[in-house]
Amino acid sequence: MTGRRGFGAVVGAGLASAVLAAVAGRQPWAHGSAPGGLGELSATVEAGKVPAAGALSLVVLACWGVLLVTRGVVRRVVAVVGVLASLGLALAVVVGHSTAPDRVRDAYRELGVDRPDVSLSGWYWVAVVATLLTLVTTVAAVRLVPTWPEMGRKYDAPVDSASPSTGQPPGERDNLDLWKAMDEGRDPTA
Structure with a gap:
C-alpha cells in the first residue's frame, strides 16, 4: 500500500x-x-x-x-x-x-x-x-x-503580519485606512 x-x-x-x-x-x-x-x-x-x-x-x-x-x-x-x-x-x-x-x-x-x-x-x-x-x-x-497527502496551505498563518498595501501592522492602521481598502475592493483583514 x-x-x-x-x-x-x-x-x-x-x-x-x-x-x-x-x-x-x-x-x-x-x-x-x-x-x-x-x-x-x-x-x-x-x-x-x-x-x-x-x-x-x-x-x-x-x-x-x-x-x-x-x-x-x-x-x-x-x-x-x-x-x-x-x-x-x-x-x-x-x-x-x-x-x-x-x-x-x-x-x-x-x-x-x-x-x-x-x-x-x-x-x-x-x-x-x-x-x-x-x-x-x-x-x-x-x-x-x-x-501521504498533506493538508493545504490555505489556512496557514501569514508569514508577515504587515499590511501589503501600507506596510503597517494591523494594530496601527486607523479606521480610514480600513474603509479605503474596502472601497478599493481589497480585504482589510488580510
Whole structure:
C-alpha cells in the first residue's frame, strides 16, 4: 500500500490501536482472589495497573493527531517519536507481564492473605495486541509518510503580519485606512 490508499488504512489502524492501547493501559492487567471465599479485594485492584502503558499509549495517539496536520520534516520526526513511544509501550507490556502480578501479590500480603490466586487479566492480552498494532502502524508511518497527502496551505498563518498595501501592522492602521481598502475592493483583514 502506497500513497493515498495506504494513508487511510495505516492512519485508521494506527488510531484504533492507539485508542485500544489507551483503554487497556488504564485497566488492571493482573487480578487475584483470596482463598476462603474472599474473592478479589478492592484494595488490590490498583496494584494490577501499569500507568506507564496508559501514558505511552496517549503519546502514540497524540502523534497520530499531529501527523494528520503537519507536513514535511516535522511529520517524519513526529512519526519517529510515535515509533519510540510504541517501543516504550512494548517495553511497558513486557515488564508489566511480571510486575503487575507481583504487585497484586504484595497488596494481598499487606492485607494478610498469604497465598492469593493471582493471574493476568484479559486487559493484558488486549494491551499486547494493541501494542503490536501500534508498533506496526507507526513503523509503516515512518516509511510511508513522504507519500501521504498533506493538508493545504490555505489556512496557514501569514508569514508577515504587515499590511501589503501600507506596510503597517494591523494594530496601527486607523479606521480610514480600513474603509479605503474596502472601497478599493481589497480585504482589510488580510
